[in-house]
């Protein structure tokens with residue numbers, strides 16, 4: 269019999285019952301909660317006279333709706349939008365009522381759900397992790413089985429600690445070779461999506477492997493798994509190794525003492541067996557990847573920075589031609605325009621894809637000693653959590669950004685999506701380190717270009733896209 273993939277192992281360890289219709293009941297170890305997808309779930313519990321079944325598996329924080337300006341220190345009343353305020357308040361009330369651990373808006377541990385749980389050690393190798401949020405795939409970076417769920421499933425998990433799920437197929441994305449300097453995890457995942465498309469991973473759990481992935485920090489692995497959902501795979505995975513274990517050790521929720529030793533021993537098995545068989549295999553050569561920039565209205569509409577946006581006339585497939593035409597129109601770009609000719613109105617460094625300490629360091633390295641271009645209206649840096657913010661401040665990164673003319677904000681989802689005051693105005697182009705560039709994602713009529721933190725900082729200081737490596741060489745000279 270063939271060996272098992274990491275996904276097979278995680279699945280087998282959590283399958284409670286297989287049903288005749290091919291679906292299964294799986295056990296959930298960690299449930300993360302935010303204010304947008306939980307209110308109806310709690311309400312449903314209440315209507316059914318149920319209570320959360322295993323309180324200590326839940327961890328909550330408000331992130332999507334919170335303002336990121338200093339006024340928020342004034343508390344919930346400082347949230348101007350009524351719906352936003354109500355969602356945050358409802359989360360607080362539900363967590364208080366049921367005794368669920370919540371890092372409230374002004375708690376230093378607050379932040380984006382997918383940043384805070386790993387940071388606290390609440391995401392551990394071998395776990396099943398769910399959250400009413402599609403980017404829960406992020407947590408797969410630890411060798412955990414993690415994916416987003418809908419609001420009715422949030423209720424189900426709260427009530428039963430189980431989820432009805434169907435086993436997916438196995439996909440391997442192998443990235444071998446040395447990543448060039450200045451090219452990052454974000455560029456790897458954008459290149460993967462550019463290659464396989466946003467439906468490429470449909471129905472699969474996507475494991476990322478190969479020497480380029482092994483070389484990445486946990487921050488980089490999280491960036492990659494975060495965007496597996498943009499490649500169509502609800503689950504992204506990276507095998508557990510020494511990098512994972514070093515990251516987890518000593519974090520508040522990580523096991524301690526004898527338990528830690530036992531855990532580390534058990535986690536050694538969280539790899540795909542050598543003879544495991546994958547349904548689909550995709551291979552990339554890391555040394556060939558260049559800094560990526562999305563030009564269109566889907567993450568698969570992405571190119572290397574030295575390329576030109578497509579010409580619809582050159583596309584034979586009529587459906588594809590139509591979608592290129594629509595995207596160019598929405599984005600205000602002309603056929604064959606060089607990516608480096610795209611000028612930016614705003615720059616956003618943040619989101620659950622790229623708001624961890626390593627991301628901020630990479631952006632600060634480029635911002636250091638430079639100034640945000642006069643033509644850029646606003647450049648904001650939004651740390652993924654209060655703890656990331658504090659660490660960045662200890663390292664002096666806030667000063668580098670402020671001196672360069674960036675704004676330094678409080679943690680939250682911010683400009684990643686238009687659910688809080690940080691938004692684009694219609695027609696504006698934004699270099700954004702987030703993960704989605706759909707029409708209106710950052711504000712009605714807004715034009716999002718997905719890039720790495722270093723590329724976003726480079727765009728901020730030059731006013732247009734530029735291969736960040738030119739600035740790295742420039743500063744070294």
Ligand SMILES: CC(C)[C@H](C(=O)O)[C@@H](O)C(=O)O
Nearest residue numbers: 304305332400401402403685
């Ligand atoms: C609001 C939430 C349900 C949504 C998601 O599921 O991903 C959001 O986080 C997003 O990034 O679009």
Ligand code: SF4
Nearest residue numbers: 403619620681684685
């Ligand atoms: S940062 Fe963006 S992608 Fe991540 S959870 Fe928030 S809204 Fe969703």
